[in-house]
Amino acid sequence: MNRYQPLLERQREFFFTDATKSLAWRQEQLDRMERMLRENQDAFCQALYQDFHKPPFEQQFEITVPLGVIRYYREHLAELMAPQPVAIPAGLEATGNRGVIHKEPYGVALVIGPFNAPILLLLDPAIAALAAGNTVVLKPANTTPTVAALFQRLVPRYFRAEAVSVVTGGREEIGALLELPFDFIFFTGSSAVGKVVMRAAAEHLTPVILELGGQNPTVVDMTANLDIAADRIAWGHNAISGQWCIAPGYVYVDRRVADDFLARLKRSLTTMYGEDPRQSPDFARMISEHDAERVAGYILPDKVVHGGRHDVAGRYVEPTVLYPSTWDDPAMRQEVFGPVLPVLPFDDLRDVVETIKRKPKSLAAYIFSKDQRAIDYFLSSVSFGGGCVNQTNLHCWIDSLPFGGVGYSGMGKYYGKAGFDALSNTKALLIGNPDVPLDVFPPYAGKDIAASLRLFA
Template sequence: MSNRFQPLLDAQREHFLTDATKSYDWRMDQLGRMERMLLENKDAFCAALYQDFGKPPFEQLFEITVPSGVIRYYRENLRELMAPQQVAIPAGLEATGNKGVIYKEPYGVTLVIGPFNAPILLLLDPAIAALAAGNTVILKPANTTPATAALFQELVPQYFAPENVTVVTGGREEIGELLLLPFDFIFFTGSSAVGKVVMRAAAEHLTPVILELGGQNPTIVDETANLDIAADRIAWGHNAISGQWCIAPGYVCVHESVADVLVGKLKASIVKMYGEDPSKSPDFARMISTHDAERVASYIIPGKVVHGGRFDIAARYVEPTILYPSGWDDPALQQEVFGPVLPVMAYRDLREIVGIIKRKPKPLAAYIFSKDKAAIDHVLASLSFGGGCVNQTNLHCWIDSLPFGGVGNSGMGKYYGKAGFDALSNAKAMLIGNPDVDLDVFPPYAGKDIARNLSVFS
């Protein structure tokens, strides 16, 4: 049975095999095209984001400025990133005129599958890294953001030759068909369930993957924390994009001595940011679908609602909600909420609560608010997670010098900045020999000082 996307793969692979994409000029040209597509169509992209799920202006512009910043990083650092890197080798080999060099080469045709929650940023950031590394790209935007996907389908052919970058729209059927093809690299951002599907498909062709997934991200607030700072940053980090952010604080564990105070401050922070009725706030997005609104609303336990709790499924609206005191058996703690419902629970002993958290699936992010260095060090040393913040939330994902990615159930592989270039490049390790100096480690061995000859490798 023929695959309708095979010609797209074939055209990009044939172009890649010409070695055209390996040049500095090609990479800079593609980065320039990407930047122009973003900046020249900023208003159209922002309008599409608003049409798809009511993203407020700041969150719209965030999706333009962050990829633009990534492009700027690669433009300023590309020559250095591309340059062969000489590395130390055993002294004996070096003394005989050998040297070790790492060459960074592109993989080839890269499939980038983006999510709905940041449908521009999280589709283009991986694509920008792939292009900087010299790969061609097939983009698959989320079908649940139809206005944004349609805009990509319209704009990409205007800025890119299809043998360099092209776009495929559609849903599950199209993704399934794409995954049958032998790509050279796959970059997927989305749920853990779909990540497993992608990884199984990639295994058929031994295709390397980066999986950016998710999970319930813990936030720990101890008794030394600045509660005003913690409340503002948790309230914003959890409710931005209506909670549909893979690095959003998923639940809060707060020391019992300050639990009631923090809950009060969280309520105040939500009102300060979104008003008494967030449904009227221009700064509060909607859920991506009625199905997701219904799912998130189902986590609300009326008896535990201390703030919010209202929802309108048809309008895809769930109010920023605090559940307190929550317990580990509550529905909102059985999986990633991915919505504006925040479970809060009190703890008595830090080591005990960390011991519970570390036995759960490894999250994409974790946050701790504390002024106690010993407490901070214990959390960071004991918990495994992709990345996070101390006395902040979410901001680590904006910094190109910090590798971003998950671990275990929350994903595999890191990108952003140099980490992204390295992840989308094969590190070709080479020993460059001296053509004029003999290194006699070959048979026949009789009468040779093998130990002396082998000592050059140590």
């Protein structure tokens, strides 16, 4: 028998009691989650630093955002759970029928988190799942072992095992979990592993949300505020040492302002991380020596206009800018997921858009411009999960903006109401009038069929 079968059965049997469907149970789980975060904030921050030297702001961010998600659900949960009346054809409504949508939980949800935001990107989906009335099995990333061990220690102190449980480990443990017929799977990670998760889910017809990644395009045109663009791209690309799925992956800059933009970008990087970013308390490390070596391999010395230094043993790659990059360069052939930023010049935005459209769809995209026609053209022509205009990355912090990918970068959206809806089955109901006849049944001879059909028009 699969070693995690008893865990799944325990949570499923508890789910079958219908206890999780009450407002009180859901609010209790939110309260427990909030206490776990607040009472162990220092321990979580220390674990983040120990695993890959996350700087203080990025540590606090991983606590603050889930607390904001909890607050949103606490304030809106009763409204989200309430049956929703919907319009139905006038003929049916006139005979006393009405349409209603009920949101019901799926059951037992498996949430598999990534390493780059190992608290936030594990707990945000879990909070949505609990708010929607599901039980949850958490699988933290094995590449952040200190954080994973902390979850393993804390979760049993704050939650009953039939409500929330933790499984730690690596590929073997994930494989065993994916063999089981969970009611929902939420995975955040690479597209390659996302395919594995989706294949496993297909065996049980389990619904999934896949929050993946890809190369996120960024465009800077000649009308852009170059100081603003440089600051926001420098931070957006290099926070978490470039290891987040919404980081600008490459920058197309109008050739007429390319030199000016590059000068400002280099100045922004120096202002943020100093002449030697290795000494900066605000610059994280790569998650492993393997990843440091991989990212360092993207650096082409003849194209380095800023940075370029690295120390594989120290899991350090300096914030690096490559120019002029082309699609033949190693850093342009896949998601870099590290602090190496390719910059490409362009002459015509239409050529840029036509190129991007033919690449795998990205999780995010960004454009810096004051030309509304250019902005509208880019937004209407390029498909991506979500993004920003004259900003980077911050859209993923706002619970009113559904977050997720499209195509290669994932499927399904969450955050706020979108998260509640995604982790709920939409049960559509037609409530009939028990006392008013509605004769649409055989025999049809002699009946006004057209009049009957008008009931549904």
